Amino acid sequence: xxxxxxxxxxxxxxxxxxxxxxxxxxxxxxxxxxxxxxxxxxxxxxxxxxxxxxxxxxxxxxxxxxxxxxxxxxxxxxxxxxxxxxxxxxx
Amino acid sequence: xxxxxxxxxxxxxxxxxxxxxxxxxxxxxxxxxxxxxxxxxxxxxxxxxxxxxxxxxxxxxxxxxxxxxxxxxxxxxxxxxxxxxxxxxxxxxxxxxxxxxxxxxxxxxxxxxxxxxxxxxxxxxxxxxxxxxxxxxxxx
Numbered sequence: 001x002x003x004x005x006x007x008x009x010x011x012x013x014x015x016x017x018x019x020x021x022x023x024x025x026x027x028x029x030x031x032x033x034x035x036x037x038x039x040x041x042x043x044x045x046x047x048x049x050x051x052x053x054x055x056x057x058x059x060x061x062x063x064x065x066x067x068x069x070x071x072x073x074x075x076x077x078x079x080x081x082x083x084x085x086x087x088x089x090x091x
Numbered sequence: 092x093x094x095x096x097x098x099x100x101x102x103x104x105x106x107x108x109x110x111x112x113x114x115x116x117x118x119x120x121x122x123x124x125x126x127x128x129x130x131x132x133x134x135x136x137x138x139x140x141x142x143x144x145x146x147x148x149x150x151x152x153x154x155x156x157x158x159x160x161x162x163x164x165x166x167x168x169x170x171x172x173x174x175x176x177x178x179x180x181x182x183x184x185x186x187x188x189x190x191x192x193x194x195x196x197x198x199x200x201x202x203x204x205x206x207x208x209x210x211x212x213x214x215x216x217x218x219x220x221x222x223x224x225x226x227x228x229x230x231x
Contacts, residue, residue, distance in 0.1 A: 017178035
């Protein structure tokens with residue numbers, strides 16, 4: 001888990017941590033898309049495609065955040081269902 | 092170089108408040124007894140466990156200091172937690188000190204595919220209603 005601070009050769013943050021959080025904490029398939037995007041960051045960077053690498057990194061983050069957003073939508077739906085009396089019970 | 096700006100102070104305060112709030116909620120309430128916690132959408136719709144099932148109950152146990160029970164609820168989440176904390180810690184450090192440090196493990200394709208391969212196997216395994224797979228299911 002060593003780290004480096006090489007400004008010239010540092011690829012953009014691939015945001016894999018968000019994909020992991022998405023998978024083990026809320027588990028949504030969008031996490032999978034985020035993972036694929038994350039792996040592309042290093043590849044594109046190594047090929048010299050810095051713009052593509054940055055885009056892949058941004059996409060990885062976007063999909064993880066969408067995953068979290070969907071979770072939030074579900075949470076709101078769940079609260080509504082609970083309020084109407086279809087789900088849940090003891091607060 | 093650490094450059095103190097009001098934006099950084101506000102960000103740090105917000106992070107501390109959110110983390111403190113999450114800790115307070117998970118320390119005070121057990122998701123097994125209160126239904127205002129978000130249920131797993133996958134479990135809710137299909138009835139099967141997902142790799143994240145048991146995480147909220149496990150966090151409650153961790154907030155209470157009971158690592159063993161937490162491990163029993165979701166071993167994968169408990170094992171991933173140090174890595175998650177490390178990665179977010181590094182992100183925060185990068186933000187505060189304007190550095191570009193990276194978690195090298197996250198750029199290693201073997202780690203990435205290995206980790207998510209384990210997740211996929213774990214997903215299936217914890218749904219097999221037979222010992223020893225039942226150990227992985229989020230119960231207890």
